[in-house]
Amino acid sequence: MAFDPTTLKYDANGLIPAIAQSETGEVLMMAWMNAEAVQRTLDSGRVTYWSRSRQAFWVKGETSGHVQRLLEFRIDCDRDCLLMVVEQEGPACHTNRRSCFYTAVRDGSEVELMAPMAP
Template sequence: MSSTPRTPSDLDPAIAARLKRGADGLVPAIAQQYDTGEVLMLGWMDDQALHLTLTTGRCTYWSRSREEYWVKGDTSGHVQHVKSVALDCDADTLLVKVDQVGAACHTGTRTCFDTDVLLPLLPAEPAE
C-alpha cells in the first residue's frame, strides 16, 4: 500500500463532503462499547476505511505505523461489530459504537484506557 491513505474512495460523497480531515487525510475514530458506554480505543479512518466500516459492519482502520488498512479482529479474533457511527459537531471526529468481542487493546486488555490513569491536579484547599 502507499504511504498515505488511498483516494478516491467509495464513501458517499455527501458524507465525504462533511468530514474535516487532518493534513494526513485521517479522522480520529473513538470506539465505544454500545451498551455500557465504555471507551475502548482510538483508531484512525480515512474515507475508504469509513466506507468499509459503514458497509461491512466491522471496524476498519488505517494503521499509521504499518501504512495499511486493518479490520479489527481479523488477526486477533477481537472483533468490533458496528452498532452506529456518528460525527461530532465539528465533523472532525467519529464515534463508533460497537459490540466488542474480547480485548480492544493490542496489549490484550479490554480497553486502551485502563492502565495509566492520570488524576487531575486539584487546587489546594484555602486555609481557614
C-alpha cells in the same frame, strides 16, 4: 440525506480520529480512519481503521479475533472526530486489556486500572 464520507474534516494526512465505545458507554480505544476506511466500515459493519505505521487498512479483529461490530456510526459537531459504538468481542487493546485507557493519573502518580484479560 445520504451520507458522504468526503464531507468529514480530515487532517492534512487525510485522517480523522475514531473513538470506539462499547454499547454500555465504555471508551475502548482510539484509532485513525481515512475516507475509504469510513466507507468500508459502513459497507461491512466491521470497523476498519487506517494503520499509520503500516500504511494499510486493518479490520479490527481480523488477526486477533477481537472483532468490533459496528452498532452506530456517529459524527461530532465539527465533523472532525468519529464515534463508533461497537459490540466488542474480547479485549480492544493490543495489551490484551478491555480498553486502551487503563492508566489513570491520581495524586501525581500513574495507577493501572485494569489488568490484561485472561487468554
